[in-house]
Each structure stands twice: as C-alpha cells, then as structure tokens.
Amino acid sequence: MSDLLAGRPRLITAGVQLFADAAAAQGAEVSRVDWQPPMPGTEADLATVLADPRRAPANAEAVRRIAETQALLVDVLPAGPALGLQPNDFLHAGPPIDWQRASGPLRGALLGAAALEGLVDDPEQAEPMFAGGAGYTLNPCHSRGAVGPMAGVVSSSMWLFVVEDPATGRRTYCSLNEGLGKVLRYGAYSAEVLDRLRWMSAVLGPLLQGAVRRHGPVDLKAILAQMLQMGDEAHNRNRAGTLMLLRELLPELIDSDAPSTDVAEAARFVAGNDHFFLNLAMPACKLTLDAARDLPGSSVVVAMARNGTDFGIQLAGTGDRWFTGPAQLADGLFLGNYGPSDANPDIGDSAITETAGLGGFSMAAAPAIVRFVGGEVSDALAASRRMYEITVAEHPMYAIPVLDFRGVPLGIDVTRVVRTGILPQINTGMAGRLAGVGQVGAGLVTPPAEIFPKALAALAASVPS
Amino acid sequence: MSDLLAGRPRLITAGVQLFADAAAAQGAEVSRVDWQPPMPGTEADLATVLADPRRAPANAEAVRRIAETQALLVDVLPAGPALGLQPNDFLHAGPPIDWQRASGPLRGALLGAAALEGLVDDPEQAEPMFAGGAGYTLNPCHSRGAVGPMAGVVSSSMWLFVVEDPATGRRTYCSLNEGLGKVLRYGAYSAEVLDRLRWMSAVLGPLLQGAVRRHGPVDLKAILAQMLQMGDEAHNRNRAGTLMLLRELLPELIDSDAPSTDVAEAARFVAGNDHFFLNLAMPACKLTLDAARDLPGSSVVVAMARNGTDFGIQLAGTGDRWFTGPAQLADGLFLGNYGPSDANPDIGDSAITETAGLGGFSMAAAPAIVRFVGGEVSDALAASRRMYEITVAEHPMYAIPVLDFRGVPLGIDVTRVVRTGILPQINTGMAGRLAGVGQVGAGLVTPPAEIFPKALAALAASVPS
Numbered sequence: 001m002s003d004l005l006a007g008r009p010r011l012i013t014a015g016v017q018l019f020a021d022a023a024a025a026q027g028a029e030v031s032r033v034d035w036q037p038p039m040p041g042t043e044a045d046l047a048t049v050l051a052d053p054r055r056a057p058a059n060a061e062a063v064r065r066i067a068e069t070q071a072l073l074v075d076v077l078p079a080g081p082a083l084g085l086q087p088n089d090f091l092h093a094g095p096p097i098d099w100q101r102a103s104g105p106l107r108g109a110l111l112g113a114a115a116l117e118g119l120v121d122d123p124e125q126a127e128p129m130f131a132g133g134a135g136y137t138l139n140p141c142h143s144r145g146a147v148g149p150m151a152g153v154v155s156s157s158m159w160l161f162v163v164e165d166p167a168t169g170r171r172t173y174c175s176l177n178e179g180l181g182k183v184l185r186y187g188a189y190s191a192e193v194l195d196r197l198r199w200m201s202a203v204l205g206p207l208l209q210g211a212v213r214r215h216g217p218v219d220l221k222a223i224l225a226q227m228l229q230m231g232d233e234a235h236n237r238n239r240a241g242t243l244m245l246l247r248e249l250l251p252e253l254i255d256s257d258a259p260s261t262d263v264a265e266a267a268r269f270v271a272g273n274d275h276f277f278l279n280l281a282m283p284a285c286k287l288t289l290d291a292a293r294d295l296p297g298s299s300v301v302v303a304m305a306r307n308g309t310d311f312g313i314q315l316a317g318t319g320d321r322w323f324t325g326p327a328q329l330a331d332g333l334f335l336g337n338y339g340p341s342d343a344n345p346d347i348g349d350s351a352i353t354e355t356a357g358l359g360g361f362s363m364a365a366a367p368a369i370v371r372f373v374g375g376e377v378s379d380a381l382a383a384s385r386r387m388y389e390i391t392v393a394e395h396p397m398y399a400i401p402v403l404d405f406r407g408v409p410l411g412i413d414v415t416r417v418v419r420t421g422i423l424p425q426i427n428t429g430m431a432g433r434l435a436g437v438g439q440v441g442a443g444l445v446t447p448p449a450e451i452f453p454k455a456l457a458a459l460a461a462s463v464p465s
Numbered sequence: 466m467s468d469l470l471a472g473r474p475r476l477i478t479a480g481v482q483l484f485a486d487a488a489a490a491q492g493a494e495v496s497r498v499d500w501q502p503p504m505p506g507t508e509a510d511l512a513t514v515l516a517d518p519r520r521a522p523a524n525a526e527a528v529r530r531i532a533e534t535q536a537l538l539v540d541v542l543p544a545g546p547a548l549g550l551q552p553n554d555f556l557h558a559g560p561p562i563d564w565q566r567a568s569g570p571l572r573g574a575l576l577g578a579a580a581l582e583g584l585v586d587d588p589e590q591a592e593p594m595f596a597g598g599a600g601y602t603l604n605p606c607h608s609r610g611a612v613g614p615m616a617g618v619v620s621s622s623m624w625l626f627v628v629e630d631p632a633t634g635r636r637t638y639c640s641l642n643e644g645l646g647k648v649l650r651y652g653a654y655s656a657e658v659l660d661r662l663r664w665m666s667a668v669l670g671p672l673l674q675g676a677v678r679r680h681g682p683v684d685l686k687a688i689l690a691q692m693l694q695m696g697d698e699a700h701n702r703n704r705a706g707t708l709m710l711l712r713e714l715l716p717e718l719i720d721s722d723a724p725s726t727d728v729a730e731a732a733r734f735v736a737g738n739d740h741f742f743l744n745l746a747m748p749a750c751k752l753t754l755d756a757a758r759d760l761p762g763s764s765v766v767v768a769m770a771r772n773g774t775d776f777g778i779q780l781a782g783t784g785d786r787w788f789t790g791p792a793q794l795a796d797g798l799f800l801g802n803y804g805p806s807d808a809n810p811d812i813g814d815s816a817i818t819e820t821a822g823l824g825g826f827s828m829a830a831a832p833a834i835v836r837f838v839g840g841e842v843s844d845a846l847a848a849s850r851r852m853y854e855i856t857v858a859e860h861p862m863y864a865i866p867v868l869d870f871r872g873v874p875l876g877i878d879v880t881r882v883v884r885t886g887i888l889p890q891i892n893t894g895m896a897g898r899l900a901g902v903g904q905v906g907a908g909l910v911t912p913p914a915e916i917f918p919k920a921l922a923a924l925a926a927s928v929p930s
Binding site for chain 2: 229230232239240244246250251254255260267268271367371376378381401402403404
C-alpha cells in the first residue's frame, strides 16, 4: 500500500469525464475507459435477463441459425397468387400502422398502388377510401413473410422475388426495385411512376421469372459475401451485387422467346439501376433472421423496420411483438435543392440488412458509401467497429477485408444496446415528407433509444421466475 | 541558447538508428525521421538532373498528359492486319531479348505460338527454328504499341483489343485474356491451350468485334475509376471491371447473327474469368503513359516491363531506350503443390498498370488482393502510402476510398526512387520457370534497384551543359 502511494498516481477512469479531467490537471496519468451507465431505469430488467440461463445458449443458437441458413432466389411471382392478396389488399413497410398515422411517403405509395390496381383512375381519388378505413386491408410486409424498401407498399399486381431456404422450404418475398428518384417506394405516384410499375408487371416480372427458372436457384449469400469484397454493403451500395446478378441472369434472359426489344429494355433497366440487388439482399436477410425467431430467452434482434412514423424491432425471444418508438430523421446528403425540412422520418424494411450485419454495420467494407450517405471514410470504419460492441458474434461467411477479414458484426443483443447506450447504425435513403415527392436524399440514422428498454422489459417479463 | 539546454533534450534524428537509440536510452525524446542516403554513386547524376530547369515543368506536363488522355475500346482485330505481323513474326513482353536468353515461360509461349500459326505440327518441333535464330522475328510488344501479360507472346492469328485516344487517333493493343492456370501467357502449350486459342481466334474475337462495333467506344478509364471503388486494383483483381465490361457488351453480343451456342460459350468464357479486364486495363494504361513520351528533361517513368529474364524501364526524357537489370522472384502464394523453386523470375508487360498508378500502387483500394498475392491487409495499405514518396502527383480521376478518396500515386520519378531507395511495388502472377508448366502462383515483387541509377545517368547525360 505504501508502494502504491510512493509513485506518481496512475488512474483508470470510467464514465464521468470531470473526475478524469481533474486528476489529469494535477499531473496524474489517466487511462480513460469509454463507459456509460445503462439506459435509465433498465437495471432490474437487465439483471433479470442477464441472469436467465437460457439467454447465452439461445443467443448462440440464434446467430448459428442466421449464419447457416441458406438463401436461394428460386422464382419471381405476382404478389396476388404468391401472398394471397386481392386488389384491395395492401402491404407496407415497418410495424403496423393505419392511414391516419401514416406519413406522406406511405400515403403517396398507397394512393399510387390503388390506382395501379384499378381501384381508382387517379391516385388522389383513393384518399377517401383509405381515410374512411373500409374497403381495403393494410398490413405489414413482415406479417406475410415479405420485406419492402422505403414505403414498402406491395399490391396484388406487383411481381416479387421469391427467396427460399432449401433445408425447410421457408420463403420470403420482396418487390422488384424501381430505381431511384420519382418512384412509388419513395411516395411518388405520378403517371411515369405508374407506367413504370405497369411495365415491370407486364414485361420485367415475367422475363425475370423465365430467366430464374431456366437458370435454377441463385445463391444470394454467396453474392452477398462477394459484394463485401467489392465495396458494397448491400443496403445503399448494391453495385457489384447487381452486376453479379446480371452475370447470372442476362444469358438466361436472352434465351427467352419474348420480343428482343422487351429483353433489351429489361436488360437495360436492370443494368442501369445500381440498387437493383437491394430487393434481393433484403429478403435474403429476412429469411436468415426468421430462422432465429421464437427462441425463448434470446435477446437477439430479428427485425428492425420503419413505417415512416414508427421504428419497430422484434426479438428472437418475444415472438411477433413489435417494440416501437418515433422514427428519426436521417442526417445525410440531399438531392438537388432539397434540404432537411423536406425529409420524412426514417422509413422502410431495409434495416433488415443491418439486422443481419450488413448495411450500416458493414460500412467499413464500402468506404465509397460516404459519397452517397455523407460523413467521412473514418466514420464508416468507426461505425462498423462500434457495432461489435452490441452484437454477439461475427459472421463466419461475410468478411470485411479492410478489417483484416473480420466477420461482420452479427446478432444485435438488446442487453448490450441497453447496457452501452450504443444504438444500431443504419444507412438509408430519405423520402420526401409529402406524398408524391419521391426521394430527397440519403443519410445515416439510428433507432429511437426507447424501444430497446421496452423490448428488454418484455423479455424480462418472459423469464420464468 | 541557454533556454535550449535547460529543458529535457528533444531530438529529431534522420538515418542511422544507432544514434537515435543511444539518445533515447539516455532519456531524450527522439522523433525519428525515416531517411536513408541516395543509392550509392548517384550523387552527381542526381545533382545534375535536379538542377535541370526543364525537369519540373516536363514532369508536370507528363502527369497532366497521363491523367487527361482518354482510352476508348474501339475495336477488336486480328494481330496480323492490325500490327502487320506475318505468321513467323512474334511479339513478347518486356524489353528486347533473344531465344538464347529467354526464360522457360517465354520459350514455352513461343513454341505454342509457332504451332498455333502452323509453322510446326507440334510445339516442341519449333525449338530448332527459334534456337537457330533464323526464319522468324522476335520483338517487344512495346515496340509495336502493344502490351502482353506474362510471356506476352502475340502472333498473327491472335485477336487484339484496340484502344484509342480520340484526341490524336493513337492506338494501343492487347491480346484477349485466356483465363488462369494452363494458358499460353504463363508458358503452357499443351493441346488444350492451343485449342482454346484457336477457339478464341475463330469465335470469341469475331463475336467481341461485332459487340464492340455495335456498342460504340467503351470508356475504359471510367470503368477503371469505378473499379477502385469496387475492390479492384486492375492488375491482379479485375473482377468488377470484368463485370462492368460484360454489362456493356453482353447485350450487344446477343444481338449478333452468330449461332446462339457460340454466343453462350463466349458469354460464359468472359463471365467465368475474373481477370478478363486485365487485358483492357493494360493497353489503357499504355495509351495514357505513351502520351508522356519524349518530354526532354522529364524523369517520369513511362514503362516498366519484364521479359522473364530482364526487368526494363523507359523514361519520358530518354526516348525508347530501355534500362534493364535482372528480373526478381516474387514473394507470394503458390497454387497447389508448387513452391518458390518452381517460379520463374518476374515476367510480363502488366507492370504498365503500376506505372500508371494502379496495381501495386492502388492495393489500398483492393484489400482482398492479399488473399491472392499474400501479405496482410495492412501491407496493402502501407504499399500504396509508400508509393506517394516516389511519385510526382495524385491521379485526379482514380481515387482510393479508404485513403479518404486520395488520388492514386501517379508518375514514378526516377530521382525520387534513387534518392529514397524506395522501389516501385508491383503485384503479379508467377509463371512456372519451365516451359509448358503454366501459372504457379501470384505475389509481390519490385524491380532490380540498379536500373534506376542507370536511367538517371542517361537522363543526366541528356541535360544540356
């Protein structure tokens, strides 16, 4: 003890910087540990969940299933027969919501979809039906095994990618990507938007169906693993993924009996849209994450999704229950003359990519993304590194070259989020807040902090006493 | 002065570490500057060249020309008419060499090419002709505006990519990439090798010609700039480049009147060879570098090339003269059971990519390359950073995302190489040292140091007194 006091003091400090600063000012050697207390009011729930002996094995099983489940593109089908949708049945991104609480871009996409399905001639004529609350259904994509980027509206005539786990036959679904700018998923519904969607249903969908069927199953996880070596993070950069899909399907597209002008137009459409593969990355992520659902005691997040008003998460240990809070505004880069006041809060099922360790969690693999979502390259590297603090594993198949081929951070653990206060990093497109506008930018966003204590509380309540 | 001695000594040391170590051991604060004396015996030539008032503006003009010259793929042609080759005229990679001094892989490729051109039935029957020194010609690719990877052998029936600078009509040429393993450019000449080359001349070349002509000029520098955002460095990773080329040409390939089985085979061949774009990166680099030739006083390197025996460089300020020394063995990873004793010294014109700031100079953009050429990711980043020490500019169009979009190091300055002792970093394939073997691995290599003082001496001799 006397030895300890004889030398120059060397302190390790955690938390409050004031104490560390004072000691440093007096000449002490201070090693600061980046620590903060758990989110307020979560101590009891944390203690309950962390003491649950089921948790560690359930979480290990969750990430094992997520990592090992295969995801094969096996078909392309119209949503009507594939999901049992009638022309007045609509799906949307994120947790459940009704028209009254729906944001501009979701309303815009619903109006457009109603016109697309022939319920009205002009999109805006559908407003009374939606506002009246009768004559239609509105459900989350996630409730039907589907995911949708941005507004995520799916209606019966739209065609869907069908992704299958060959071990179980389970399937997930996602619409075909329309491109950027004035598109339905960003809430635009002008004539050009609807014409494009009609062409996609009449020409692109059937051509892709033929190509996929002739080709046979396409291994999406193998493509995702390659993408991370090629500067894509599979949320806002899908450039290499789209090219690899094209390499697989283009020869088969050509092999169809369709008019060569249709084939050429389809090839040009896919080749000209660097985001086309996003709508395959998303259902592939959902398929693998769904394999971890319903594992009692697991604190791993199996879905993050936003409807433009609410941000919701689901846990492996709490069934289909959503834990929601207000969707946040992204911080990023704007198109043309748009600015922050034009943006809608965070929207879309695409945060399923982050939930699976891609997107914002893999930005270190895609430094060029900062040119699209803003920030510095060092931020992208730091974001990936930070996500290891709140995840339980590293993906054995998805590696980040610049981090010495470390596996991407996998399996968001709600206890780690609550304990550290570190929120999942999402990168995302930004929709205009008014119906009809379309995309206004892209940026970085996090979930509202409050949903993690809510989810933790529900998990704690499920622990047998 | 008394103030200076009152405090604790703080030293900046350069060069010999012994002095720095001694001061540090006595408690001084030492900042070590990484410095070493110029290469031995170069002091007078360095002084002459550095004092030449033409040098700085000539070097600035050199890199301006290299950066600004466009490179468009405009055609695909047989080498005979394109380069005026007869069936007994052969081109090879690197500086000039004769059969007697040629290494195994170059000999193997020449034997194969002689059989391909029908001079003999069996490749090995051509050995007396080559050894006798009569009945054929043997010249560097570079002497005909061409470049060839590895052995780089071009003969009259092979088809070539034609790359053009639209401002001047200047053209460069390169053969079509055969894939990896047992291929002519690595010195293999078995029946499968020759059959593949015959198919490439009969089917692939004409199909590509039709596709390029229907498509119109393909901007290769735009593709190269994209590749650096997608994990390619355009020497040993050309995966994204190949996919982007395919995206451009595949729709046009299909549009041909050729049998669909031929089209399908050609598409599969290109899609299955991640190195296909190398043979476009190389002539694009040569075309831009050639724009900097013949600038009196310039110390910028405009070509680095190896014939398997000699490594040669050419400078902007010294015309077509080669400065040569013994090609080195690469350090890297080996295929199958091959090891270092199976490898031939460094061979090929592909170091033209490094000369233009790509390849080893851009490895930071392609960290996954270490899985192909060996080393750690940190080595790849360090290699790119080191190359800024020996170059005069940063490329305005080719950016490395992970280095905060810094332009690639451009314009190797022979005076900087001689003054720092830092040698250009090249990554490369390794050919078997025996004729007929083919590829044995890939790795990292540098030129022999002695060629830079030789080049500097010639440049010094050209300075008006």
